[in-house]
Amino acid sequence: xxxxxxxxxxxxxxxxxxxxxxxxxxxxxxxxxxxxxxxxxxxxxxxxxxxxxxxxxxxxxxxxxxxxxxxxxxxxxxxxxxxxxxxxxxxxxxxxxxxxxxxxxxxxxxxxxxxxxxxxxxxxxxxxxxxxxxxxxxxxxxxxxxxxxxxxxxxxxxxxxxxxxxxxxxxxxxxxxxxxxxxxxxxxxxxxxxxxxxxxxxxxxxxxxxxxxxxxxxxxxxxxxxxxxxxxxxxxxxxxxxxxxxxxxxxxxxxxxxxxxxxxxxxxxxxxxxxxxxxxxxxxxxxxxxxxxxxxxxxxxxxxxxxxxxxxxxxxxxxxxxxxxxxxxxxxxxxxxxxxxxxxxxxxxxxxxxxxxxxxxxxxxxxxxxxxxxxxxxxxxxxxxxxxxxxxxxxxxxxxxxxxxxxxxxxxxxxxxxxxxxxxxxxxxxxxxxxxxxxxxxxxxxxxxxxxxxxxxxxxxxxxxxxxxxxxxxxxxxxxxxxxxxxxxxxxxxxxxxxx
Amino acid sequence: xxxxxxxxxxxxxxxxxxxxxxxxxxxxxxxxxxxxxxxxxxxxxxxxxxxxxxxxxxxxxxxxxxxxxxxxxxxxxxxxxxxxxxxxxxxxxxxx
Numbered sequence: 001x002x003x004x005x006x007x008x009x010x011x012x013x014x015x016x017x018x019x020x021x022x023x024x025x026x027x028x029x030x031x032x033x034x035x036x037x038x039x040x041x042x043x044x045x046x047x048x049x050x051x052x053x054x055x056x057x058x059x060x061x062x063x064x065x066x067x068x069x070x071x072x073x074x075x076x077x078x079x080x081x082x083x084x085x086x087x088x089x090x091x092x093x094x095x096x097x098x099x100x101x102x103x104x105x106x107x108x109x110x111x112x113x114x115x116x117x118x119x120x121x122x123x124x125x126x127x128x129x130x131x132x133x134x135x136x137x138x139x140x141x142x143x144x145x146x147x148x149x150x151x152x153x154x155x156x157x158x159x160x161x162x163x164x165x166x167x168x169x170x171x172x173x174x175x176x177x178x179x180x181x182x183x184x185x186x187x188x189x190x191x192x193x194x195x196x197x198x199x200x201x202x203x204x205x206x207x208x209x210x211x212x213x214x215x216x217x218x219x220x221x222x223x224x225x226x227x228x229x230x231x232x233x234x235x236x237x238x239x240x241x242x243x244x245x246x247x248x249x250x251x252x253x254x255x256x257x258x259x260x261x262x263x264x265x266x267x268x269x270x271x272x273x274x275x276x277x278x279x280x281x282x283x284x285x286x287x288x289x290x291x292x293x294x295x296x297x298x299x300x301x302x303x304x305x306x307x308x309x310x311x312x313x314x315x316x317x318x319x320x321x322x323x324x325x326x327x328x329x330x331x332x333x334x335x336x337x338x339x340x341x342x343x344x345x346x347x348x349x350x351x352x353x354x355x356x357x358x359x360x361x362x363x364x365x366x367x368x369x370x371x372x373x374x375x376x377x378x379x380x381x382x383x384x385x386x387x388x389x390x391x392x393x394x395x396x397x398x399x400x401x402x403x404x405x406x407x408x409x410x411x412x413x414x415x416x417x418x419x420x421x422x423x424x425x426x427x428x429x430x431x432x433x434x435x436x437x438x439x440x441x442x443x444x445x446x447x448x449x450x451x452x453x454x455x456x457x458x459x460x461x462x463x464x465x466x467x468x469x470x471x472x473x474x475x476x477x478x479x480x481x482x483x484x485x486x487x488x489x490x491x492x493x494x495x496x497x498x499x500x
Numbered sequence: 501x502x503x504x505x506x507x508x509x510x511x512x513x514x515x516x517x518x519x520x521x522x523x524x525x526x527x528x529x530x531x532x533x534x535x536x537x538x539x540x541x542x543x544x545x546x547x548x549x550x551x552x553x554x555x556x557x558x559x560x561x562x563x564x565x566x567x568x569x570x571x572x573x574x575x576x577x578x579x580x581x582x583x584x585x586x587x588x589x590x591x592x593x594x595x596x
Contacts, residue, residue: 387507395559400571406579412584427596452593
């Protein structure tokens with residue numbers, strides 16, 4: 001085409017009447033102005049295949065150009081950005097059309113947008129079918145012409161392109177973006193560490209075990225454990241919070257409210273108590289009150305958020321049961337009933353377990369230990385809360401936390417420790433089985449600690465033991481350095497004493 | 501601190517045994533038999549002690565994280581909320 005066009009340039013007068021060469025030349029010039037587009041349209045007629053109206057061939061190119069200029073101006077006025085695009089379209093449209101076609105194939109929704117953008121102008125202009133039709137086809141025609149005119153076309157359109165294209169991109173790409181966004185969200189949701197660990201860790205062992213219990217506990221324990229209900233339901237938590245806050249807060253505040261003025265919560269409380277505060281302060285106090293209110297709900301949402309691990313709530317129930325029994329010295333029998341149900345499921349030998357449990361309870365006393373059943377059907381106690389509390393407080397102080405650990409916090413810590421031991425047992429079991437043993441060995445524990453990255457070349461288990469184990473043990477350890485520390489063998493006092 | 505038990509060894513063993521369905525070997529017995537002459541040495545660093553040590557490390561992590569969480573949450577002391585928030589991560593850290 002280009003070659004032909006050049007020839008006519010040499011002898012312009014005759015050939016211009018012959019359509020093709022002129023048209024090609026015209027296209028180049030046309031790109032700049034809408035009138036030029038009209039000439040380009042002469043060929044575009046073929047594009048009627050696209051289904052859109054095309055200017056009738058009968059109209060002279062100049063007439064078409066005139067119509068199009070008029071229409072384009074109207075369009076520019078009526079629909080500013082898009083009409084402008086169309087005028088300059090040809091170059092731009094080429095990539096755009098491909099995208100549009102893709103969009104139509106992939107997502108039909110996009111069609112509506114594109115048609116709406118192009119159609120309104122056409123419909124409005126409808127009376128002059130030629131002009132209107134010309135606008136629509138121009139964009140599409142551009143594709144074909146691009147092959148011919150790619151070299152020249154890009155230059156001029158660039159000036160106006162970026163703005164218009166951005167608009168086009170926005171309108172056209174919106175849906176793909178949305179879909180992408182949705183996909184991204186899903187991926188992000190899935191890509192977080194959660195799945196990796198979650199698949200192996202959380203749902204499997206714990207859930208299976210405790211989910212079974214969950215139901216049992218819910219049935220029986222709901223009445224017993226108001227706090228658990230509170231966490232789940234969200235109604236009670238505020239009260240629980242208040243209790244916590246009051247216990248810790250109250251002790252601190254009541255004796256010396258003045259000292260602690262800095263704290264906002266106290267201001268709130270004070271404002272509540274003292275009515276003398278000016279209006280402005282009252283407003284502030286109201287705002288301040290809101291945060292307190294928020295705190296109480298804050299727990300429930302958090303509890304809700306975590307339930308991604310559904311286990312937590314149920315576990316709380318267990319813990320609470322255990323904890324209550326131990327602390328409150330309440331009915332061990334009530335507690336025993338629950339495990340029985342679970343044991344029936346697992347062991348099918350409830351009677352023996354019951355007897356054992358009752359015997360243990362009798363022997364140890366009610367406060368001693370609450371009994372749970374693992375997924376293997378074994379009963380197991382939870383760590384004595386006193387020990388847990390001591391450890392927790394010690395580490396809490398070490399980590400710089402003030403105040404005491406509230407009973408609720410202790411319960412949750414007890415839960416966490418139960419989960420920890422459950423996880424520990426599973427891991428150790430895995431290691432032992434992998435080694436072909438049925439007994440958990442020292443090497444398993446060492447492997448576990450290495451994999452937990454608690455033990456590394458710089459920190460030996462011996463060092464950890466020295467750091468964390470009670471001093472009595474350490475003193476005895478120092479007494480007997482002869483035993484190879486590499487093996488982590490350390491001396492202790494009487495074994496019996498160690499045993500609970 | 502002195503009067504406390506060193507650690508609830510039997511409890512630890514029971515818990516782990518229940519969860520793993522495996523026996524927990526006692527190094528202690530072996531050690532006792534090996535150096536009978538020295539009494540104080542009798543116990544080795546048993547598996548239970550080691551596991552309890554691991555538990556202590558876990559507790560340390562848990563409480564540290566909980567304290568941080570509590571501070572960020574503007575709480576005055578470690579509360580159940582902060583502990584709950586941190587529990588999952590801490591457990592994940594101690595996943596073998």
